[in-house]
Amino acid sequence: MILLAPVAVYFCVLAALSTAQRIAVIGAGAAGASAAYYAQAELQARDLDPAEIHIFERSNRVGGRAHSGSVVYNNQTLHFEQGASMFIGKNRQLLDLAIKFDLSLCSHPCTFAHTNDVDMEANRASALGAYGVWEPKDNRWVVRMGSGPFLDSVRMLWRYRGTGDLGYVRRRTQAAVDEFMQSYDDFNNHTAGVFSTWDEYLEDKPLLRTSLYYRAAEFYQSPGERIRRRFLDEVVSLATRVNYMQDVDRISAIGAHISMAAEADTAYSVAGGNWQTFANMISSAPAHLHLNTTVREIQRSPAGSDRPYALTALSSDGVEITEQFDLVIIAAPLPLAGIRVLNEQHAKLVAADYVHMYVTFAIGILHNDLFPPGRDLPRLIVTPYHTTEPFNCLSILACLTQQDMQRCRDGPVLVKIFSHAPLDLSRVFSSVEWHHEQQWHSYPHLEPRNAGYANEDDDTSTVFHLDRKSPPPIVLDQMGPAAGVFYVNGMETLFSTMESQTVAARHVVRLALFGKGE
């Protein structure tokens, strides 16, 4: 991994020395790291020379929305994920990469992975199993307790016994995941088709394709499905609210399938931070990494230039550079990236509105009267369908009391809270020792195609007119074989996860390098 300083001098040296194919990747998150890693792997698999790959990242770190933080409490360093926190056991690509790079996995959430404090780890695991629902009662708010991770809870099975709803939705979830996973087998067997639009990608995935056109509630209540409304509100909506901050009457059915999959499978995190997978991909690709470097513009190079595209970027110390590349792969959400691509029109075509959310971490003592007496604290507290009051979900990451676990109710806990607006911590805590707020444009509003919905509170959607009839293009420009501008993050309008972004990038680099003729 090479850090650039000073930017301009380094570029001149490379440009003079290099005859290899030059690829620019914009963004050092899951998609950008994967684009670099799989581009080199695909070239190597065909005995072709490695490319000279440059990754431009406007922040000072790798990982993008996979971003971990820490707080020191009682001389312990507590690590936590501020963005993408977990992947499921069926996410084979992320699992394989973690194994390949010798990264330790822990079951999610693994706040104490780096503390070596066995007692606290055990305490956390034994106490925090259940879930709770934040509900109004007698003019105040209370937490009604479930009795386990919400999909597996005895109460849940009892409540929906005989209806078949739970089993049916689980089978649908499994079928959707199986369609997505077909990509792995195709890659491994070298039979993966090359496609140039996301609609082509969906062609052999009938359930995912259909699910893109319906809201989750419409889909599950259509004549062939007939899932009860109560089940949608009490189960499916909890999953969509936790995973995508969206309700079943808004989110597409595909978003619901992915949210249910996240709740139905074992969840893992990389100990010490999921971003490490992407850092390892970049260094082993190998690729040159330019942190603190914001790409501003991509244009066709003037006639007679060595390479077809000119990329202009600005370093954090104000140095502007323009460099030429054969291929440019954009691995960041274009509506948020501020890049002028050939002309403004391209930026408008690839618009999507991203959910603006707050992730708040806090250490404090929870209001005792929120919880029923005599019960352990729940691991996860969710608010019911269609409320923003006062958060979407609250995870208790750790109980910080080292003695009697019953005292966890009276002692400090580390929590993570997702909300649409800044959180008034006094609604939840009787006292707060520390807190940290992180804002994200987290993932697109996963509206079904043709829904015609625009979120007026979201400033990105007032700028762009959203056309959901067709997904954002993958090919933004092409000037011959292995010469073009390609866009990975249109995939996020289907659904957005670390795994799907690595898979999407792998598909896009195959198209970019070898075209459809493969």
Ligand SMILES: Cc1cc2nc3c(=O)[nH]c(=O)nc-3n(C[C@H](O)[C@H](O)[C@H](O)COP(=O)(O)OP(=O)(O)OC[C@H]3O[C@@H](n4cnc5c(N)ncnc54)[C@H](O)[C@@H]3O)c2cc1C
């Ligand atoms: C709070 C939260 C929770 C989530 N939970 C999960 C989860 O549990 N599991 C899961 O799988 N997914 C989760 N996700 C979704 C997941 O984070 C994303 O799907 C995935 O990380 C996106 O990766 P990406 O590389 O496509 O984009 P990003 O991670 O956003 O990377 C894009 C990068 O491009 C950079 N960039 C942007 N513009 C420019 C520019 N002009 N020049 C240079 N660089 C630029 C950005 O700084 C960024 O680093 C969550 C997301 C959030 C926000």
